[in-house]
Amino acid sequence: MDRSSLVTQTQTILRTDPFNDNYRVVGKELGRGKFAVVKKCVELLTGKEYAAKFLRKRRKGEDCRNDILNEIAVLEMARFSPYVVDLHEVYETNSEIILVMEYAAGGEIFNQCVADQDEAFTEKDVIRLIRQILQGVLYLHRNNFVHLDLKPQNILLTSSNPLGDIRIVDFGLSRQVDNVKEVREILGTPEYVAPEVLSYEPISTATDMWSVGVLTYVMLTGVSPFLGDNKQETFLNISQVAIEYPQEEFEGISELAIDFIKSLLIKNPRKRARADQCLKHAWLTSCQEPESPKDKTLEPKESQVESPETTEKIVLLASY
Numbered sequence: 001m002d003r004s005s006l007v008t009q010t011q012t013i014l015r016t017d018p019f020n021d022n023y024r025v026v027g028k029e030l031g032r033g034k035f036a037v038v039k040k041c042v043e044l045l046t047g048k049e050y051a052a053k054f055l056r057k058r059r060k061g062e063d064c065r066n067d068i069l070n071e072i073a074v075l076e077m078a079r080f081s082p083y084v085v086d087l088h089e090v091y092e093t094n095s096e097i098i099l100v101m102e103y104a105a106g107g108e109i110f111n112q113c114v115a116d117q118d119e120a121f122t123e124k125d126v127i128r129l130i131r132q133i134l135q136g137v138l139y140l141h142r143n144n145f146v147h148l149d150l151k152p153q154n155i156l157l158t159s160s161n162p163l164g165d166i167r168i169v170d171f172g173l174s175r176q177v178d179n180v181k182e183v184r185e186i187l188g189t190p191e192y193v194a195p196e197v198l199s200y201e202p203i204s205t206a207t208d209m210w211s212v213g214v215l216t217y218v219m220l221t222g223v224s225p226f227l228g229d230n231k232q233e234t235f236l237n238i239s240q241v242a243i244e245y246p247q248e249e250f251e252g253i254s255e256l257a258i259d260f261i262k263s264l265l266i267k268n269p270r271k272r273a274r275a276d277q278c279l280k281h282a283w284l285t286s287c288q289e290p291e292s293p294k295d296k297t298l299e300p301k302e303s304q305v306e307s308p309e310t311t312e313k314i315v316l317l318a319s320y
C-alpha cells in the first residue's frame with residue numbers, strides 16, 4: 001500500500017489511559033476483519049452504549065499506524081454528516097488503537113437484504129435509505145474523499161424495527177481523491193468493486209457510485225448482480241457489465257428503480273451519475289416524503305468536487 005496517499009493529521013487526542021478504566025465490553029463481537037475486531041461496550045461514567053473497534057498497529061510485520069490515523073481523519077472530516085458513524089474517543093496502547101464509535105443498534109443492512117420477504121426492505125424503505133446513503137456519500141465526495149468499500153456490511157441501521165436511519169462505517173480503505181498517488185492493491189470487495197479498479201484505471205468518486213448501484217440492486221432483490229461461482233467469474237461479469245434485471249427478481253419493483261441502477265452500472269466512470277445527480281433522479285424524488293431537518297445535505301463548499309476527480313494510475317499488485 002502506498003503510504004504517501006494517507007491523511008495522518010488528526011485533531012482527536014489519542015488517550016493512553018487504559019480503555020478498560022472507562023468502558024466495559026459487553027456481549028459478543030459485532031464484527032471482525034483481518035486486523036480489527038469490533039465489540040459493543042458501555043461507557044462506565046454515562047452508561048451509554050458504544051462500539052469499540054480494536055485495530056492492530058503492526059500488520060504482516062509492517063507499521064500501519066498511519067493507515068489508522070487516515071481512518072480517524074476521515075471520521076473527523078465527516079463528523080457533521082448525520083449519515084456517517086460518529087467517532088467518540090480514541091485510545092492507543094503499544095499494540096492497538098481503539099476507535100470508540102457511535103453504536104448503531106440495528107446492525108448491518110446486509111441482514112435485511114437477505115431476509116425473507118416479510119422482513120425484507122420494501123421499495124419505499126430502499127428509496128429512503130438510498131437517499132440517506134447518497135447524502136452521506138455526497139458529503140464525502142464534496143470533501144474530496146472516496147469510501148472505496150461501500151457494501152451492505154458497511155451500511156448500518158440505527159434501528160432495524162422500526163426501520164431507523166443509516167450510518168456509513170469502515171473508512172479503512174478511504175482515500176482523498178486529489179492526492180492518491182498509486183494504490184498498490186485491489187481495494188474493496190469483489191462483488192461491489194467497479195470495473196476501473198480491475199482494469200488498472202484511475203479511481204474517482206465515480207468508483208463509489210458504481211458500488212451504490214450494486215448496493216441498490218441487492219437491497220431491492222436480495223441478489224448480488226455480478227456474483228459468479230468464483231472471484232474470477234465475478235470479475236469477468238463486472239468488467240463486461242454482465243447484468244440482468246430478470247422479471248422474477250424485479251417483480252413489483254418500479255421501472256424507475258431499474259433506470260436508477262442503470263444510471264450507475266456504466267463501465268465508463270465519467271458517464272456514471274454523480275451523488276448529487278442521483279438525489280435528483282425521479283425514483284428518489286417522485287414519492288417525496290417530508291424531509292426531516294437532519295436530512296439536509298450541508299451547503300456546498302467552495303472547493304466542490306463537481307465531476308469525478310480522477311486519481312493517478314493504480315498499480316494493482318495484490319492478487320485477489
Ligand SMILES: Cc1cnc(Nc2ccc(CC#N)cc2)nc1Nc1cc(C2CC2)[nH]n1
Pocket residue numbers: 030031038050051052053085101102103104105106107108153154156169170171
Ligand atoms: C449492532 C451491530 C451489528 N453488526 C455490526 N457490524 C459491523 C459492520 C461493520 C463494521 C466495520 C467497521 N468499522 C463493524 C461492525 N455493527 C453493529 N453496530 C455498530 C458497529 C459500529 C461501529 C462501526 C464500528 N457501530 N455500531
